[in-house]
Amino acid sequence: MRFIVTKDYNDMSRKAANIISAQIITKPNCVLGLATGSTPVGTYKQLVEWYNKGDLDFSEVSTVNLDEYKGLDHDNDQSYYYFMMNNLFKHVNIDLSRTHVPDGTEPNPEKACADYEKIVKSYGGIDLQLLGLGHNGHIGFNEPSDNFAKVTHCVDLTESTIKANARFFEKIEDVPTQAYTMGIGTIFKAKRILLIASGKDKAEIVKKAFCGPIDPQVPASILQLHPDVTVVLDEDAASLL
Ligand code: GLP
Secondary structure, eight states: EEEEEEHHHHHHHHHHHHHOOOOHHTTTTTTEEEEEETHHHHHHHHHHHHTTTTTOOOOOOOESSEEEEETTTTSSSHHHHHHHHHHHHGGGGOOOOGOOOOOTTTHHHHHHHHHHHHHHTTTOOOSSSEEEEOOTTTTTTBBSSSSSSOEEEEEEEHHHHHHHHGGGSSSSGGGEEEEEOOOOOHHSSEEEEEEEEOGGGGHHHEEEEEEEEBBBGGGGGGGOOOOOOOEEEETTTTTTT
């Protein structure tokens, strides 16, 4: 694992965007695995800025997102589809037919997850997977568990995740309790992984995930075994390393 410690959130975002840009420039038809949450917002903003300057071309890029809340449709401003449209897709020249987010409106979890796994496979592998990090060590929505889930599946969100994500909703009762997420196995198959984390509140879990034992109770800890992981942290998130 490579660690890059940056000054602050903006610096972290710029470094992460640099790595994604390099991927797009060196392989214009690459497959990007994308993440939501508050952490990557600055990274996407930077990519859009470089696109507007003419430095980036998304026309051949394909994307697969990590996860989606079950029950939220595309127009719901808390859906991850909506997040991706508004933070990245609608601002760049990406072909929307090649952007994918699990279908939160599909009520049948088996179908939703099998369909999504097929889509990911059809691209022949993710070149670069961007990840955030949940306070309990989750990646995508792979919550602490007794084993590492292999493929896309439906999860019951933990109370701590529901609480952490409540800040984006009007009231906590509005936060969906289930989500569809790529499995750890799906994520692990990506050729390269780029994990970003910022803030003092992430310092404890960063240390646990990357300096502690590999344990499905800390899902991100499995990344220690991946051959090509870059972790970009700001000084606060790296403060306990
Ligand atoms: C959410 C998402 C994750 C994200 C994480 C951290 O629940 N499903 O993909 O990485 O929580 O979010 P944030 O970046 O807002 O701290």
